[in-house]
Structure formats: C-alpha cells, structure tokens
Amino acid sequence: MAQDISLGEDDKWLAPIADSLRALAKDVRFNFHALPISQGASLHGTLCKEKYRKIFSEDVLKFETTVTGKHFDTFFFAESCIQKSEKMAAELFGANGTLFITAGTTAANQIALNALYKNGHKVLLDRNCHQSLHFSLNMLRAEVSYLTPNWSCHATGMRAWDVDALLANCLAAQESGAGFDLIILNAHSYDGLVHSIPRVLAHLLNNGVKTRNFLIDEAWGAANYFCDILSEHAALNIEELQESHPDLNIVVTHSSHKSLSCLRQASMVHYRGDGSVLEKLRISRFRLHTTSPSYPILASLDLARAQMQAEGWELRKEARHLAESFKHEIITNPQFQSLSIDLPMVPRSAASHVIHDPTKIPLNTERLAISTEEIKDYLFLHHGIYVNRITEKSMLLNFHIGITKEATVALLAALSDLLHQEGMSAQAVTSTDYIIPYPPGVPLIVPGDQITAETHREIDNIRKRGILVFNA
Structure with a gap:
C-alpha cells in the first residue's frame, strides 16, 4: 500500500532529479563531451531543425545531457538527486529500496532475476509472466518448472491460477528433495486480473513452503498502490508477513510508464528484505543497464513519483469513476443494448486471491455484425480513438489516469455512431x-x-x- 507521506506545501511537488536538470540546463553553455544533440546544438542551420522542434520542442533537448558527477549525480553510484528520488519512491511504495531503470521493463526483469538467481537454482515460473523472464531463464539454462493457469475466460482471454494448486506444486517439489529456490509470479495481467500477492505469499509460507526468494512481475500494477480496492493486494504490502518471516526477500518490477505519468521505458525495481538484496540489485543494474541512462526518462520517473505522492489517490479515484460511468451507460442506455460488459466470473477456488481491476473494462461486441478488428479500425480512423487489446468477442478498455471525461464522452459518442451506421447497413x-x-x-x-x-x-x-x- 502506498505510504501516506506528510509533506509541507513547499515540498508537495519536490522532484529532486527534475529540479536538478532544470538548474543544469541553465548552467551548461557548451558540451565538449558527447551527445551533439544536447540543447539542439547539432541542429543549428540544418534543414532537420524544424522537424526536430515539432517533435521534441527545444525545451526537451535542453535536458538531454551527459553531465554527471558532482555537477548533477551518477546513475550507478548515486549520492545526490537520483539517490534522494529513489529513496522517496521506495518510501512511497512501501519498499526497503528502489532503483530507477530507463532501459525498459525487459531490462528491469533481467536485473531483478540476475540479482536473485544463482547457478543451480530451481525456479518456479508463472507462465503469465512477461516474455523477458522466460527468455532470460532460458539463456541462463535454469532448471524451470511452470505454474500453469487453470482457469480462463473465453470471451476476454483472461487467465488465472489457483493458489492451492501453487501450494501443492511447491510442497510436492520439497517432498521430492527439489524445492524451489526462486518463485516468479505475475501480479497483474494486461487484462486486469490481479493476484493478491500478500495473500498468496501468506498462504504459501503459513503452510510450509520454504522458499524465501520471490520475484514479482507487477508491470501493470504501479497505480494499484493508490486504489482503495487494490492497494491492500499490491505486492509490496507485506510488512506484517515479514514480521513473522524476517528472512523473506521479495523483488518487484514496475513498468511504470504503463500506469503512471512516465515516458516509455521508465521502470522501477523495488525490494523488501535484507540489505544484501539491494547491493545485489545495484551490481546487477551496473552489469546490465545501459551506461547512457536517459535523463528525460529519469526526470519523468521522478515527476511521476511526485504526482502520485501528491494526488495519486485522487487520480485513481477519478479513473475508477469514469470507468464506472462508462460501464453504467453501456448497461442502462437502450442504444447500447447490443453491447455488454464481460466482467470475469472468477471461480470460487480463486476468489480469495484473484481480483478484477475495476478500471479495465472488457466490452463485448459479439452481437454486432462487424468484427472487433473492424471496430478497432473504425474507432481509430474515424474518431482518433486507439484500442489495443481485442479478442474475437471483446475489446479491452483501459481507464488509466490519462483518461478524461472528454475521452469517455468521445468513446461513447463513437460507439453510438458505429451502432447507428450498423443499424442503417443492416436494413436490406x-x-x-x-x-x-x-x-x-x-x-x-x-x-x-x-x-x-x-x-x-x-x-x-x-x-x-x-x-x-x-x-x-
């Protein structure tokens, strides 16, 4: 659960990295190190300048710089603004430590895995985890067993596993003398199914599972820490569990740009556990992360943390309200009677640890005469509305904190127009x-x-x- 950090009004939007970069942009006149594009220096007098300016603006290029050390900070050995911002992020998310990543969550997952895995370790991997974890374990030639989802929803494609099946898998491995050294689980699927990691870990540890190292792929779940329904199920909310199991180590990866106000490839790696885990993560990041971290991405991580610290709960509340209002309109407005909402019917065996994210709305369109692919194209080409995930019967609508009332009204209007046109074409x-x-x-x-x-x-x-x- 995101921590309630009390700040004075002057500190409410404190963003150490972003503030330092703004000051740095004023100080640097010429850079004889690298990065010709810094401050747009290499574009003066070229025909490309106008196109660059239209895409990036001159302000963005001011913050693309290579200055390090005492004049700013050092990414891998931070002592100043980066260190301070990472500590503020750790406190906000309830972690013992946090590392910023500017090379994407594939790199974040590799860094986390490299810190926790040792040659010869036996690993249990949730098949719902991101491909980067599968590929990395394969390259490490790790001995991997798989946790396979045993429930799925045909209409939406959602899949979940049963915690008792997970427990049985772990205990069977222990009884055979080959218990798992590392367990890797997905906490939040793209479709909006959330596995309550605190409940899952408590169930495992309280029933004899000896594994103490867990890696949690919570790529889509950074904003859950600020949701009244989901925060208690967030992966880092394990303080009470650690009191009874002080040797528990958990590393959580966030693809922060998926749900927070970050630039693409902005990610965080959090951990709870003993101090050695943080040192292993730092070494792993030093080995695997690009040595040219993006300062704009770092600033966006810093600012996104500040935004959620100041108003995260309000932003998530508004996102949920818009999702509920959209769902209500689809259900109650007669003009949308050919559409429906495909909320997952989670089986009783999984209900204790599987929750649906209320801001992920699966819209069922199977009663329409056109395919979901055609609907997706229509929304984009005629209304400028982009939807990514579709199945044969439904399309996933993600009401993240960037969705506004205007966007919700526009979506409803676009669907209304679509249904009207289909009604016209249905007449022979x-x-x-x-x-x-x-x-x-x-x-x-x-x-x-x-x-x-x-x-x-x-x-x-x-x-x-x-x-x-x-x-x-």
Whole structure:
C-alpha cells in the first residue's frame, strides 16, 4: 500500500532529479563531451531543425545531457538527486529500496532475476509472466518448472491460477528433495486480473513452503498502490508477513510508464528484505543497464513519483469513476443494448486471491455484425480513438489516469455512431447496380438483388484480400 507521506506545501511537488536538470540546463553553455544533440546544438542551420522542434520542442533537448558527477549525480553510484528520488519512491511504495531503470521493463526483469538467481537454482515460473523472464531463464539454462493457469475466460482471454494448486506444486517439489529456490509470479495481467500477492505469499509460507526468494512481475500494477480496492493486494504490502518471516526477500518490477505519468521505458525495481538484496540489485543494474541512462526518462520517473505522492489517490479515484460511468451507460442506455460488459466470473477456488481491476473494462461486441478488428479500425480512423487489446468477442478498455471525461464522452459518442451506421447497413436495400470484384470480374450483386449486412461483410472480406470491388 502506498505510504501516506506528510509533506509541507513547499515540498508537495519536490522532484529532486527534475529540479536538478532544470538548474543544469541553465548552467551548461557548451558540451565538449558527447551527445551533439544536447540543447539542439547539432541542429543549428540544418534543414532537420524544424522537424526536430515539432517533435521534441527545444525545451526537451535542453535536458538531454551527459553531465554527471558532482555537477548533477551518477546513475550507478548515486549520492545526490537520483539517490534522494529513489529513496522517496521506495518510501512511497512501501519498499526497503528502489532503483530507477530507463532501459525498459525487459531490462528491469533481467536485473531483478540476475540479482536473485544463482547457478543451480530451481525456479518456479508463472507462465503469465512477461516474455523477458522466460527468455532470460532460458539463456541462463535454469532448471524451470511452470505454474500453469487453470482457469480462463473465453470471451476476454483472461487467465488465472489457483493458489492451492501453487501450494501443492511447491510442497510436492520439497517432498521430492527439489524445492524451489526462486518463485516468479505475475501480479497483474494486461487484462486486469490481479493476484493478491500478500495473500498468496501468506498462504504459501503459513503452510510450509520454504522458499524465501520471490520475484514479482507487477508491470501493470504501479497505480494499484493508490486504489482503495487494490492497494491492500499490491505486492509490496507485506510488512506484517515479514514480521513473522524476517528472512523473506521479495523483488518487484514496475513498468511504470504503463500506469503512471512516465515516458516509455521508465521502470522501477523495488525490494523488501535484507540489505544484501539491494547491493545485489545495484551490481546487477551496473552489469546490465545501459551506461547512457536517459535523463528525460529519469526526470519523468521522478515527476511521476511526485504526482502520485501528491494526488495519486485522487487520480485513481477519478479513473475508477469514469470507468464506472462508462460501464453504467453501456448497461442502462437502450442504444447500447447490443453491447455488454464481460466482467470475469472468477471461480470460487480463486476468489480469495484473484481480483478484477475495476478500471479495465472488457466490452463485448459479439452481437454486432462487424468484427472487433473492424471496430478497432473504425474507432481509430474515424474518431482518433486507439484500442489495443481485442479478442474475437471483446475489446479491452483501459481507464488509466490519462483518461478524461472528454475521452469517455468521445468513446461513447463513437460507439453510438458505429451502432447507428450498423443499424442503417443492416436494413436490406435493393441494388440498382452491379457490384463486381475484380479479378475475376464476376458480379457478386446484380440489379434487383438485396444488399444485406451479410453482403457488406462479404465485400469487406473480399477487399481485405486485396481485391478491387466496384459498382457498374
């Protein structure tokens, strides 16, 4: 659970890295080290300058610099603004320590794994974890057993595992003399299923599991620490458990840009446990992270932490409110009767430790005559609304803290327009023309034929194959 840090009004938005970079941008006039683009120096008098300016703005380039050491700080051996910001992040998320990563969560996962894994370790890996963990263990030639989800939702693609199956797996391995040295679990799926890691760990440790090193892939869950429903289930909320199991070590990776106000590739690695874990993480980061960390990404991590510290609970509350209002409109407004909300029906065996994120809305569209792929394209091409995840029957709507009331109203209006157009096309009309795919040049429709919704779908499918369809 995110800590309630009391700050004075002057300190409410304290951002050590961002503030230091602003000061640094005023001090540096010329840089004889590297990074020609710093402050836009290499663009003066070039034809590219205007395009750069339109994408990055001159202000952004001021903060792309290579100054290190006493004039700013050193990423790998921080003693100043970076160290202070990482400590503030650790305190906010309830960790014993936090490291910032500017090379993406693939690198964060590799760093965390490298710190916890030793040659010969036996590892239990949740199959729902990010591919980077699978690939890294494969390259390490680790002895891996898999935790396989035993429940899935066909409509949304959501999958979850049963904590008792996990417990049985762990105990069976111990009884065979090959207990797991490291257990790697996914805490929050892309689809919005949250495994309550505090409850899961308590169930394992209180029932005889001897493993004490856990790596938690909580990529999508950084904002959960500020949600009244999900914060108690966040992976770092294990203070009471550590009191009864002081030898417990847990490392958590956050793909911070997925749910906080960060630039892409902004990530954090948190840990709770003994001090040796932090030292191992620092060494691992030194070995695996790029030696050219992005200062804009660092600043965005710093500012995102400051924002959530100052108003994280309010931001998440508003996101949840917008999600609920959207869901209410879909359920109660007659014009949306052909749509529905596919909330997962989690089985009783998993209900104690699996929770659905209320800001992830699976919208069921299977009663429409067009596919989810076509709906996705329509929303983007005609309304500028982007949706990423679709299945055969539904599309996932993520009401993150960047979704506004204006965006929610626009989405509802776009869906209303889509349904109106589909209603119009569903009405059969009599053709007065020939409709001919070419090649082969054989009429699909001749004058007098009825053009139905099925006809439109057939024409769309023909065009997708690259065949020209024209009226004559």
